[in-house]
Amino acid sequence: MSQEHQKGKGRDSAEESSVSHPPRANPNRPQYVTVGSGSTSQSAARLRAILDNDSGYGGSVAGDGNNASPAWNPTLTEDRPTPSHSPMPLGFEQSSESADNDRRIQANAIHQLWYNQHRVALGRSINRVVETLKSLQEKNAEWPATYPSVQRTEASSPQRQDSRPGLTHTQTGGRLSMPPPPRPGMMRRTQTSIGEDSTEAESSRAAEQRTVAEPRLITPQIAQEFSILKLDLKLGALHQTELVHSLEKNSIASLLDGKISTSIKHLLSLRERIEDTSSKVLVTGDLNAGKSTFCNALLRRKVLPEDQQPCTSIFCEVLDARENGGIEEVHAVHKDSIYNRHDESTYDVFRLADLEKLVTDNDTYTQCKIYLKDVRSIDESLLNNGVVDISIIDAPGLNSDTTKTTAIFARQEEIDVVVFIVSAANHFTQTAKEFIWAAAAEKAYIFIVVNGYDTIRDKERCQKMILEQVAGLSPRTSKESSELVHFVSSNAIPTSHPPPGPGGDGGSGSSSGGGGGDDPDFDNSDPKGKGKDKEKIRDFEDLEQSLRRFVLEKRARSKLAPAKTYLLNVLSDVHTLATVNQEVAQSELDRVAKELQELEPVLEASQKAKAEVGDDIDRTIEATCKGIYDHTRSTLNLAIAQAADEDLGVPYPGLLNAFQYADDLKEAMLSQISASVTMCEDQARIKTVEGVNTIRQLGLLHLGDKYTDLSFRSDAMFRRKRDILARQVEIETDLWDFFDWSTIMQRQEKVAGTGMALTIATALGSRMVGGFGWVDGALGAAKVVGNNNLRKLIIPGIIATAVAATYYILNQIPHSLPHRLSNKISAQLTAIDYVHANGDRISSSVRKVLRFPADNLRVGLQRSVEQLGSKREETRKIRGESEVARKYFGNLVNESAKIRNTVEAIDLEGPAPGVAAAYDP
């Protein structure tokens, strides 16, 4: 450090020592409370008052040094120490420098106010988004949301026009996900940096328009635009969008649920982060790039061990000693412990001097907290800046080992500012590039320090090359390279060694002059410094001013931008998801409405058909059965009645075999009747087939494809209950069956030329045959022929007549016997109710057969009505759910757009009022 600089410090220091400790009006009030010359600036005091109420920063500035307020709240000032030079006693003449200082404090206060407004607005937006996401999660559980997917034909995804290599960020929070090997050149990032919001928003809007046009046909581009809620699908060789297609809707919904949960968690951590009053600056870079040297240079103290060989193996967070009650010491945090300064079981205490040992090759601790008194003034110091609590984290070299590298990537979430140290000699290594790409997910700007610039001979070429690389790595950083990219030599900055052992009074610092004076390494012989060193120091001081501006003034960017970027990204995803799902719900609604429209009449017709067809079937069966019964009855009656008249085909074998003849006749008649029964059965079969066909026709008409046709074999009918007539009818043939007088008489009338004898014989015979009064007949005949003649004729006459009659009767047997037998059979069949029994048997059998397909049809119709009914219920339910979903997603589209507008309106890019004026001379 130059002598000039030292002088400056000395002057400041002298001034501070004379002004910074005003008499304390309130002994309870910590002496380091006040920043700035409160007594001289009314407006600053007013602003401070506003801030005390508004900021939630525990009173980074608090009232006049002299006029301590009686309502003093010590908690407001906790860890907000008074910078050494700032306070000014009442009545002290305000110099131009203090006026400058005042202006700066005002600007700080205004900036703080501005910052707080944005912080509160972002906090509220985070709360709203968390609520929205929770409600989306609930909705997703009851109505599985559709995840945009592309059609298989479109599965090949377009690639980002990006020169970056295959790095896929699938998750939020800057976690690194290595590229899947088969997709080189594929680049996907979860979040864009703040400056890319507009592009993101625009593409998202374009996506929505496309979605509206074809809701279910999401282009691969939209699927690619998904960032936060992008599903992690890395199964096999299938592309993500194809996988979405192949997965079941519910699996997608549960994956989405997981994503939403992660997003909510991240939002809550972002809220915590923006509400955190401190800012964390991560100093990282390749191995041996000079990170520790740079940190030491920033602190102007040789605190962190520097070595030619890789030495920093754990995270070293440098904090202001005032946060540790003003004591300089190191807290080495145990592995697996969450650091709590008030709980000594979580860490071990060491001296600053032990750091070298601690930091190198350490397996016991993962990180250490270094509490340090800043030797520099409020205007120069980063740690002790009077605005916010800042800690500097010296991380292990990026490519030291994978675990540590991953840990650095992971810590990004809690980091507000990334200072990337790159070796001027080595430029950006692959790991360095990957880190910067990952960091870009949340951070729009990265502060780049090109260290070891002194070792470069062709400085211009080095600058050119590095700036070109930066342009490829972080275009936004590159745009502001004069502010954000610095070429320095950290080892040229004079530093002091830490004072031995713990100590300090928690006050304004023991070496406010900037240190270096007691450093044996520090060449103090040339107070002006060598020309080269002067240049290096000036470069470094430029860097410091830029870094201060970056951390303090642009804190809104560095601290709030990740929240804004994340919110915009998640809202964009929610908006796309909501738009798609609104469309899906609408089309679902249209579909079910149409379905219901078609279903209602079908169901009505089905119910009507069920009732009508039931009656129809009954009528058909009854009519068929009645027809069959009647037919059978009439056929059988006729058959029985005409049994004797038919040509039975039984030859009369003569008198000697008359009985056999009678039996044959009986059998023939019964067969004849049986044949009639069979004919009736055949007729019934035909009618049954007709009936079955009628039922089938009805079934096909009303049930269509759903009608189950039963195979029907009519030949199987009447097999079991055969007619058993032959066994039932038992007719004995007796002698008188052969003498059927009525038949004989009938025949006699037809045959001419029969004599009196025959008449008498007939009369007698008939009497004889017919009854018991044949004697009376004989007496009657005697009267006719006279007594004498009678006596002579009677015997031969009787004999002749008898012979003639007998002959005649026996001759008439083939004519008379069938009738006798037929009558007997008929009588017996009547007695056993044969005709009815058979008619009933046949028709019952037909009814039974017809009932089978009829019942089947009835069941089918009933089932069809039930199915249609339950389908209608289901469809109505889907309609209800879809209606609710459409409304919900419609609201979500509006709500996400509204919150998005609110978030977009939070302008973190523009300068805070008053800041530019304060810093630009």
Ligand SMILES: Nc1nc2c(ncn2[C@@H]2O[C@H](COP(=O)(O)OP(=O)(O)OP(=O)(O)O)[C@@H](O)[C@H]2O)c(=O)[nH]1
């Ligand atoms: N010439 C030159 N050497 C430097 C510069 N900065 C650091 N060095 C040297 O580089 C070596 C490594 O410096 P460190 O600060 O230990 O590097 P580091 O990045 O912290 O190393 P690790 O933490 O182990 O990754 C030391 O010997 C430093 O003296 C510089 O600007 N110019």
